[in-house]
Amino acid sequence: MTNAYEIIYSIVKQIPSGKVATYGQIAKLSGNMRWSRVVGYAMNSCSDNEVPCHRVVNRFGEVSSAFEHFGNNMQVVLLKEEGVKFIDIGRVDIDKFKWNGQLGDIV
DNA sequence: ATATTGACGGGCA
């Protein structure tokens, strides 16, 4: 596993609690913005406990349908528990909880 | 080895 997976996992694992990152952001941090698809694919294969795939949302800040597969929007509940506010069911306030990236949280 | 799919993003009409 020395491919895109490892790279993407590394970044996703860096997402702090109470914050969410978009695929594009992870993709860009991975080195290429077009990895957006690959990022999602890596998440799909997210069998690692250390990968907070539930903190990864699409560019709209909405949870993907696949998350629903994990249960009843369990990722939404998890984020709410972390302090993330939701504008709608399945949509987080990405406008305010968007992860700043590897910079940390210098907001 | 080839073809298709896949949790998306950005640009252009």
Add this chain to the structure above:
DNA sequence: GTGCCCGCCAATA
């Protein structure tokens, strides 16, 4: 301002 289209890399079947 809105809507639609395309592109892209990787994994799986």
